[in-house]
Each structure stands twice: as structure tokens, then as C-alpha cells.
Amino acid sequence: MKKAALMLVVMLFVLSASAVLMAQGYETQPADAKIISLGEEGTAYENQELGVQGGTMYVGSFTDPKKWNYVTSHETSTTQYTNLMLKGLFDTNPITGAIEPELAKGWDVSDDNLVLTIHLREGLNWSDGTPFTADDVVFSFNDLYYNEDVETDTRDILLLPDDTYPVVEKVDDYTVMITLSMTFRPILNSIGAPILPKHALAQYVHKLNPDVPAGTFNSCWGLDTDPAELVGMGPFIVESYAPDQHVTLTRNPYYYHYDANGTQLPYVDKYVVLTVASQDVLLLKFRNGELDALGIRATDVPILKREEAVKNMTVLVDPDVAEYGTSWIGINQDIGLAEGTHENMRTLFRTRDFRAAMSHLVDKQSIIDTLYNGLAVPQWSPVSYLSPFYAGRDYYGGPVTETNAVVFEYSLDKAAELLDGIGIIDRDGDGWRDYEDGARVEIELNTNAGNTVREGVCLIVSDRASKVGLKLNFVPVDFNTLVNKLFASTGEMIVLGLTGGNEPNNGSNVYDSCGGLHFWHYSACDEPTETEKRIDELLDAGVGTLDNDVAFEAYKEYQITLADDDLGLVYTVNPAFTYAYFNKLGNANIASPIASPSGNNGLTMDLVFLK
Amino acid sequence: MLPLLILVSVISFGLIQVMPGDYLTRARMNPQITQETFSQMMANYGLDKPFYVQYWLWLKQIVTKRDFGTSFETMRPVYWTLFMGDRLMWTIVISSSTMLLTWLISIPLGIYSATHQYKTSDHTLTFFGFLGLSIPNFFFALVVLWLLVAVFKVGNYGLGVGGLFDNRFINAPWSLAKIRNVLWHIWPAWLVIGTSGMAGLLRYMRGSLLDTLSLQYVQTARAKGLSERIVVYKHAVRNAINPLVSMLGMNLPTLVSGSLVTAIVLNLPTVERAFWSALQMQDTYVIMGGLLFFSLFLLLGNLLADILLAWVDPRIRYN
Numbered sequence: 001m002k003k004a005a006l007m008l009v010v011m012l013f014v015l016s017a018s019a020v021l022m023a024q025g026y027e028t029q030p031a032d033a034k035i036i037s038l039g040e041e042g043t044a045y046e047n048q049e050l051g052v053q054g055g056t057m058y059v060g061s062f063t064d065p066k067k068w069n070y071v072t073s074h075e076t077s078t079t080q081y082t083n084l085m086l087k088g089l090f091d092t093n094p095i096t097g098a099i100e101p102e103l104a105k106g107w108d109v110s111d112d113n114l115v116l117t118i119h120l121r122e123g124l125n126w127s128d129g130t131p132f133t134a135d136d137v138v139f140s141f142n143d144l145y146y147n148e149d150v151e152t153d154t155r156d157i158l159l160l161p162d163d164t165y166p167v168v169e170k171v172d173d174y175t176v177m178i179t180l181s182m183t184f185r186p187i188l189n190s191i192g193a194p195i196l197p198k199h200a201l202a203q204y205v206h207k208l209n210p211d212v213p214a215g216t217f218n219s220c221w222g223l224d225t226d227p228a229e230l231v232g233m234g235p236f237i238v239e240s241y242a243p244d245q246h247v248t249l250t251r252n253p254y255y256y257h258y259d260a261n262g263t264q265l266p267y268v269d270k271y272v273v274l275t276v277a278s279q280d281v282l283l284l285k286f287r288n289g290e291l292d293a294l295g296i297r298a299t300d301v302p303i304l305k306r307e308e309a310v311k312n313m314t315v316l317v318d319p320d321v322a323e324y325g326t327s328w329i330g331i332n333q334d335i336g337l338a339e340g341t342h343e344n345m346r347t348l349f350r351t352r353d354f355r356a357a358m359s360h361l362v363d364k365q366s367i368i369d370t371l372y373n374g375l376a377v378p379q380w381s382p383v384s385y386l387s388p389f390y391a392g393r394d395y396y397g398g399p400v401t402e403t404n405a406v407v408f409e410y411s412l413d414k415a416a417e418l419l420d421g422i423g424i425i426d427r428d429g430d431g432w433r434d435y436e437d438g439a440r441v442e443i444e445l446n447t448n449a450g451n452t453v454r455e456g457v458c459l460i461v462s463d464r465a466s467k468v469g470l471k472l473n474f475v476p477v478d479f480n481t482l483v484n485k486l487f488a489s490t491g492e493m494i495v496l497g498l499t500g501g502n503e504p505n506n507g508s509n510v511y512d513s514c515g516g517l518h519f520w521h522y523s524a525c526d527e528p529t530e531t532e533k534r535i536d537e538l539l540d541a542g543v544g545t546l547d548n549d550v551a552f553e554a555y556k557e558y559q560i561t562l563a564d565d566d567l568g569l570v571y572t573v574n575p576a577f578t579y580a581y582f583n584k585l586g587n588a589n590i591a592s593p594i595a596s597p598s599g600n601n602g603l604t605m606d607l608v609f610l611k
Numbered sequence: 612m613l614p615l616l617i618l619v620s621v622i623s624f625g626l627i628q629v630m631p632g633d634y635l636t637r638a639r640m641n642p643q644i645t646q647e648t649f650s651q652m653m654a655n656y657g658l659d660k661p662f663y664v665q666y667w668l669w670l671k672q673i674v675t676k677r678d679f680g681t682s683f684e685t686m687r688p689v690y691w692t693l694f695m696g697d698r699l700m701w702t703i704v705i706s707s708s709t710m711l712l713t714w715l716i717s718i719p720l721g722i723y724s725a726t727h728q729y730k731t732s733d734h735t736l737t738f739f740g741f742l743g744l745s746i747p748n749f750f751f752a753l754v755v756l757w758l759l760v761a762v763f764k765v766g767n768y769g770l771g772v773g774g775l776f777d778n779r780f781i782n783a784p785w786s787l788a789k790i791r792n793v794l795w796h797i798w799p800a801w802l803v804i805g806t807s808g809m810a811g812l813l814r815y816m817r818g819s820l821l822d823t824l825s826l827q828y829v830q831t832a833r834a835k836g837l838s839e840r841i842v843v844y845k846h847a848v849r850n851a852i853n854p855l856v857s858m859l860g861m862n863l864p865t866l867v868s869g870s871l872v873t874a875i876v877l878n879l880p881t882v883e884r885a886f887w888s889a890l891q892m893q894d895t896y897v898i899m900g901g902l903l904f905f906s907l908f909l910l911l912g913n914l915l916a917d918i919l920l921a922w923v924d925p926r927i928r929y930n
Contacts, residue, residue, distance in 0.1 A: 056778075058778055063888070066684045066685050067685055067686060072686070074638055074641070151651070151652065151655060153638075153641070153643060153644045153648055155648065156643055156644055156645045156648050157643055159645070218686060219681075219686040219687070222685060222686055222687050223685055223687065223695065224687060224691065224695075239782075240782060241696075242696050242697070242781075242880070243695045243696040243698055243880055243885070244696075244698070244878070244879070244880035244881075244884055244885075245696075245774060245775060245781075245878075245880055246774075246781055248781065248782055272778070272781065274774065274778075274878075275878070276773060276774070276878050277875045277878065277884070278753075278875055278876055278878075280753055280876075281753070281756060281772075281773050281876060281877075281878060284756050284757060284760045284761075284772060284773070285760075285771070285772060285773060287760055287761070287766075288759075288760045288765065288766035288771065288772055289766040290766070290771045290772070290777075290778055478631050478632075479632075479636075479637075480630070480631040480632025480633075480636045480893075481631040481632070483632060483636050483637075483639060483640055484631060484632060484636070487639065498640065498642055499641070499642065506642060506643060507642060509642045509643065509645070510642050516645060516646045517640070517642055
């Protein structure tokens with residue numbers, strides 16, 4: 001009898017304990033919840049509206065995720081999901097692009113800019129109900145990102161220019177101290193890397209759990225992991241996954257974003273991403289009403305515009321808002337250097353006026369009209385158009401003025417004049433320009449085969465060059481061959497693009513004279529030109545201050561110097577942002593490249609609701 | 612069979628090495644990855660070693676640990692990556708149903724065509740057969756989907772296109788309605804893959820039967836006064852079908868690989884689609900695993916065809 005009573009007590013205890021564990025969500029809104037001021041005037045969200053909870057939203061994606069492990073992932077097909085599951089200390093505002101506190105509620109900076117004290121939001125839980133504390137932050141940095149046993153490219157982003165890492169220490173449960181060895185402005189951005197749950201992941205880290213072999217963490221949270229084991233702080237958690245079919249995410253009951261009415265976000269209960277490998281089929285599925293929103297190509301715009309009113313959808317096209325990233329023609333100033341060949345060409349490519357002539361030969365308007373249906377923006381700067389540091393914006397210091405704007409308009413006359421000026425003229429009367437020794441200037445222009453837009457750019461540029469007697473031979477090659485050519489410095493002229501973001505310093509690996517991707521002039525690391533020295537200085541100045549206005553001035557000069565004097569890369573055009581959604585979606589107008597830094601289909605998923 | 616498989620693996624491994632670049636080439640273009648990290652990744656994946664060492668390590672792993680390697684992308688075993696989820700099951704369901712339908716339709720049509728040689732109906736059948744053969748599958752599949760969406764506007768009836776289910780069935784438990792929905796999503800695959808395979812089968816059947824019908828024993832049968840039905844079906848077809856049995860064997864690998872292009876357009880989960888994405892990413896060991904798996908089935912298919920042939924044709928005996 002006594003035993004039975006004991007059993008009963010134990011059972012009751014287990015039941016109540018499991019009831020606590022299974023409690024879904026906060027009982028009341030946490031004091032430190034993040035309030036999104038939808039519709040409030042004077043805030044970034046003034047054009048948004050308060051929504052209602054409920055419903056399922058459907059979108060499409062090209063590829064399946066490769067794993068659920070953010071730390072070891074390299075590509076957006078994975079991060080588009082992990083970024084919905086995880087949150088960092090800081091994040092980018094989806095409308096302004098400014099950095100704002102996420103899991104942190106605020107931070108103090110010491111007078112010498114070297115110590116950041118970060119105050120965490122209190123009383124928050126992971127999606128499984130476990131409390132979130134400073135231990136998770138310290139774990140994420142010290143045991144994952146800084147752990148040599150873990151394969152991650154986040155470690156490179158956290159590396160300071162003096163080859164040290166920010167030191168992360170716990171002060172108390174809700175305070176973290178970050179110590180730097182030097183002032184580094186982009187630090188808020190890089191330490192905004194997602195925070196991972198210590199209670200769920202510590203068991204896979206060899207350092208903390210010697211029972212598991214080294215490298216175990218690299219394969220944990222794979223696609224075969226039961227989604228119930230995945231834990232996050234973001235708006236959604238994975239519910240189910242079927243290869244080549246769909247990923248279904250469900251709301252995180254412990255998400256800490258609330259709207260001004262006290263409604264917990266996200267608004268939608270479920271978010272389903274259908275895997276569709278063909279863009280044409282994605283478009284058909286969208287037109288069939290199976291997808292609620294879709295990132296579209298410029299060529300899809302006319303088709304959807306015809307149906308816009310009938311089907312009650314919105315086709316979002318802003319020809320002035322360009323996607324992140326750069327598209328350019330790289331002119332290899334080191335061509336033949338290692339082999340001791342191509343001397344004529346190398347001298348020519350190292351002449352600034354030749355590169356300026358090439359800039360005048362880029363018929364940007366034709367490229368925009370014929371290859372992008374008019375939906376693209378001419379590009380001149382290495383900094384992405386939407387970045388607050390783009391010299392053409394007035395976000396910080398004010399835009400570049402008429403006098404210092406760098407525009408190489410399309411002009412055959414100016415190109416011809418520049419080429420004449422450097423002695424590249426037709427010497428034997430065959431219609432093609434020659435070097436001083438009489439050999440014909442004949443340059444191979446490469447891009448990756450199969451990319452129809454880049455192939456089109458090559459055709460247009462080589463056609464315009466032929467009009468001034470400059471012979472460019474367009475040869476498309478396989479992407480990997482092209483990359484090998486870049487790194488081996490064996491390509492002559494190459495049309496390609498790079499990804500970009502808000503932070504200009506992310507391009508330092510490309511534009512710094514010793515950068516690993518400074519492929520048009522690798523020898524600059526040993527003997528930089530005056531211009532390249534100046535660019536290195538400006539890049540350092542841009543990160544060596546915490547004052548954004550000062551940084552902006554440095555980046556402004558950097559952009560102008562690079563575009564006007566250096567011309568290492570000759571920029572072409574950047575596609576405009578195009579998006580379509582059915583009007584039953586609320587707050588879908590937030591869609592912009594800023595709102596999708598990680599490829600979340602252009603929508604800030606926690607704010608979208610079904611009307 | 613084993614030496615053949617090893618030969619296949621050597622050639623495939625060599626071919627993968629000939630492809631420019633490797634799995635990490637793309638990562639090199641990421642401005643945020645430093646050279647040190649890149650070299651470390653090369654070492655982690657074993658891509659810094661010469662290819663014959665890579666091949667040797669891979670082969671040794673198979674023999675000693677029965678481990679076919681790990682996918683660079685998913686960090687999971689190769690065959691898990693290829694067959695993940697229900698891919699293999701769906702591939703077999705879709706391919707075998709398509710094959711069955713194609714055979715059930717084209718064999719009778721081939722017989723009809725042969726017995727109505729040079730008549731209008733024969734020409735019409737041949738015309739449509741070749742039409743199906745010559746329209747590229749991806750294009751035909753897109754046209755079918757486009758017709759459904761833009762012309763028949765199936766969305767208004769709550770029907771979806773592509774994939775296995777409509778949205779509302781995605782996470783629903785199995786039911787009669789769900790099975791009906793799968794059928795709605797699979798018929799375009801039957802149509803597209805079926806029409807492309809029909810012409811060949813139909814012409815084979817027709818040609819083979821015509822050959823047989825001109826043989827003397829058929830004339831003898833007719834002379835005996837047997838009815839035309841019995842002459843054709845009992846005497847001629849039974850012998851004419853032998854070459855097709857060998858073809859059936861060769862079709863076995865498609866049962867497990869599926870039809871790539873159609874699967875991409877119609878968004879069906881098939882093994883070949885996973886194989887294709889591994890090819891694109893240069894995920895070496897998944898490519899190797901896929902090739903071995905498909906070659907194995909090709910060999911098995913040939914074996915099966917020989918056995919079947921011996922069974923249907925008592926004259927064939929292997930000693």
C-alpha cells in the first residue's frame with residue numbers, strides 16, 4: 001500500500017514535470033520581449049500594419065537544405081532555414097539595414113572602444129523551453145566558432161585585421177563582455193553571428209565531451225536528425241522535411257518578438273517551402289496559386305503584370321533598387337607575369353587609361369534593355385547599392401555630388417581618344433588596333449558558359465570594342481575553369497560577379513592589395529601602386545572608427561578612388577529587385593534585398609500575415 | 612561482375628578528376644573565406660591528395676569497412692544522401708508504373724500496327740509515336756504544366772501542378788483522397804515519359820512481328836486453317852517478343868534511377884535527381900556511389916534479361 005502511494009507520488013511528480021516541459025510558450029509576455037512597432041509613425045515600420053495570427057504560408061525554393069547545422073554550412077540553401085531558427089546578439093533591420101539589438105537588449109562601449117559590455121534579454125527560452133543565458137553565448141563563440149575542431153567560415157568573419165579574435169567572457173547570467181585588441185567597426189555585425197543552444201549541442205563537441213571523437217560536431221544536426229531535436233531562438237523551427245518536396249516550419253512557441261498589441265510573432269502558424277528545381281515551374285506554381293510569394297526574374301515581369309489585377313497580386317518592381325553584389329570585367333594586370341610572356345598586354349593592362357577606355361566601352365543601357373528587360377541599374381561602386389555606406393546614398397554623410405560622381409558614360413569617341421592617347425592605334429591599316437611593335441591587340445574575353453546574362457554582356461562589350469578597332473575574342477568556359485584561371489592569374493579579361501552585403505569591409509579580401517581575391521593584380525601585395533596603397537589605407541580607416549559618419553567619409557573616398565583611378569574592376573550593371581506576391585499577404589511589401597540577406601525569399605517571415 | 616564494377620569505378624573516378632575544379636572551387640569565390648580556412652577544408656575533405664591516393668583510400672574503405680564514403684555536402688553516408696527520405700521508393704513507384712503502362716499500351720499497338728501494315732491506322736500510330744519520341748521531355752512536361760495552369764486553370768479547382776501532392780496533402784496522413792491526389796500528380800509523368808518510350812517499343816514490336824509473320828511456319832499455321840487470331844497471338848507474337856525481353860532487362864536501371872529531366876520539371880523525388888545535384892556540386896563520392904549503383908543494376912538487368920529469355924524461349928540454353 002505504502003509502495004503504491006509512493007508510486008502515485010512519483011507518477012504525479014513525473015506528470016507535472018513533463019507538463020512543465022511541454023508548456024507551450026510564455027505565460028505572459030516577457031518584460032524583455034522585443035516589440036516591433038508595426039504601423040507606428042516615425043519608426044522604420046510605419047508602412048507596415050498590425051496582423052493577426054494563424055494560417056500557413058507557402059513559398060518555393062530551388063534547392064533542398066544540405067543540413068540543419070548553421071555553423072558548418074556554406075550556402076544559402078541551408079542558411080535560409082537556419083536563419084529562421086536561430087538569432088544572434090545583433091541583427092540587421094529589414095527596412096533600414098541598420099544594426100539593432102536582437103538577443104542583446106543593449107550594449108556599452110568602453111572609452112577606448114575596446115571593451116563591449118553586452119546586456120542580454122532576460123527571461124527568454126529556447127524553443128524547447130530551456131532558459132537562454134550568457135552560457136549559450138560563450139558556448140557559441142568559444143566552443144564552436146573559435147574551436148579549431150569545428151569547420152566553420154564564421155571564424156574568418158570574426159578574425160580582426162591583427163589576426164586576433166574578439167575575446168568573449170561571461171560576466172553574469174545575462175551579461176557578456178567582449179574584448180578587442182583593436183578598434184574594429186564591423187564587429188557588431190560579425191558578433192551578430194547566430195547563437196546556438198549549449199544544452200542541445202555541447203554533447204557533440206569533443207572539447208566538452210571527450211567521449212565523442214574529434215570532429216563529431218561537424219556532422220551533427222544533419223538532415224537525418226529528428227526535427228524535434230532542433231532547438232532555436234528564431235521565429236520558426238523545423239517540423240518536417242521531405243527531400244525534393246518541401247520543408248515545413250512551425251512557429252516557435254517561445255519566440256520573443258511581439259507586436260504593439262501584445263500579439264506574439266510570427267503571425268503565421270506554419271511556413272512551408274516547396275522545393276522546385278526549375279524557375280519556370282516555380283512561376284507556374286505561383287500563377288496557379290500554390291505559392292503565396294515568389295522572387296521573379298526580370299523576364300517574368302511582363303507575364304505577371306498582365307495577370308496582376310485579375311489575380312489580385314502585386315508585382316513589386318523597383319528599377320532603382322539593385323540587388324546586392326557586383327558584376328564586373330576583370331582586367332588581369334599580372335597576365336603572363338609568372339611565365340614571362342604577354343609583356344605587351346601586361347603593360348597595356350597596367351595603363352589606367354586603357355582600363356578607362358574599357359569603361360567607356362561598356363554600353364550599360366543596351367545591357368539593361370536587352371538582357372534585363374530594362375530592370376537593372378548601372379553600377380560603378382564596389383559597395384552594394386543598398387548599403388548605408390554606398391557613396392550615392394545620403395544615409396550617413398551625404399551623397400557624392402555631381403562633380404565627384406564617377407560615371408564613365410558609354411562613348412566610343414572617348415574610348416577611341418584614350419586608346420589613341422596611349423599609342424594603341426591601327427598601324428597596318430587592317431582595321432584593328434596594334435601595339436607599338438606592330439602586333440595586333442587581341443584579347444581573350446572569358447565568362448562562365450551557360451550564364452546567358454554574362455554571355456550577353458561579353459557579346460555586347462566585344463561588339464562595341466570592335467567598333468573602335470579593339471579586338472576582343474569572346475570564349476565562354478566552364479565555371480570551375482574560369483575560377484582556376486582567376487586564381488592562377490592566367491585569364492586575360494574575365495566577366496564575372498561577386499556577392500556583396502551592407503558591410504563594405506566584407507569586400508576587403510577582394511580590394512585590399514594583399515587580399516586573397518585580388519585576382520586582377522596579385523603582385524600588388526609586394527609592390528602596390530600609389531592608388532592601391534591609398535585604397536588599403538582607406539579600408540583600414542573605414543574599420544578603425546566606431547563613428548559611422550567618419551567611416552562613411554573614408555568609404556566614400558575609397559569608392560571614388562577605386563572607380564576613378566584604380567579601375568581594377570570595370571563594373572557593368574546590377575539586376576533590380578523583382579518580387580511578386582498575392583495581396584492576401586499582409587506586410588509583404590517589406591520585401592527587399594535587405595529583408596532577405598540570407599535568401600528568405602525577400603520576406604521578413606515573422607511579420608507576414610494572412611489577411 | 613566484380614572486375615567490371617571495379618573497372619567502371621576506376622574510369623568514373625578518373626573522369627571526375629578530369630572535370631575542372633572540385634567541390635571546393637565555388638567556396639574559393641566567397642570573399643569571406645580566407646586562404647587558411649580554404650586549405651584546412653581541402654585537407655578535411657582529402658581533396659589535397661593526388662587522385663590515385665584518394666581512389667585507393669576510397670576503395671580500401673569499401674573493402675575494409677564497407678563504407679562507400681561521405682557526401683561533402685550533407686556530411687552523411689553516400690547512399691543515405693542518394694536515397695534520402697522516400698526517394699528510392701518513389702522512383703520505383705513512378706518508373707515501374709510508367710514502364711508498365713508504356714508496355715501495356717505499345718505492345719498491342721505494335722501488334723496492331725504490324726497486322727495493319729501500310730494502312731492509314733499504321734501510319735497514324737507511327738506518326739504519333741515518333742511525335743512523342745521527338746518532342747524533348749522537358750519541353751513537353753513544361754507544356755503540359757503550362758496548359759494545366761494557364762489554359763485549364765486547374766488552380767481554380769484547388770488542384771496543384773508538379774510535385775507529389777497538393778499543398779493541403781503535404782503533411783496530411785495517408786487517405787484515399789491523398790492517393791487520388793498522387794495519381795493526379797503522376798499522370799503527367801506517365802504521359803511525358805510514356806510517349807517518349809512508346810515509339811521505340813511500338814516499332815520494335817511491329818518490325819519483329821512482321822519478320823515473324825513472313826516466316827514459313829506462320830504460313831504453315833495459316834495453311835492448317837487456324838484462325839488469324841490464333842496464328843498471330845499464339846504462334847507469331849510469342850516468338851516476336853523475344854528481342855523485347857532483352858530490352859526489358861536493359862530498362863531495369865531506369866527503374867531505380869528514374870527519368871531525370873522530367874523529374875526536375877515535374878518536381879518528382881527521384882534518385883537520379885539527387886545524383887544530378889551531386890554532379891553539379893562535384894560531390895565526388897556521391898557521384899561514385901551513384902555510378903556504381905546504376906552499373907550494378909545494369910548488370911543485374913542484363914542477367915535478368917538472359918534468364919527471362921531462356922524462360923520464354925525454350926530454344927535458348929546456356930551451357
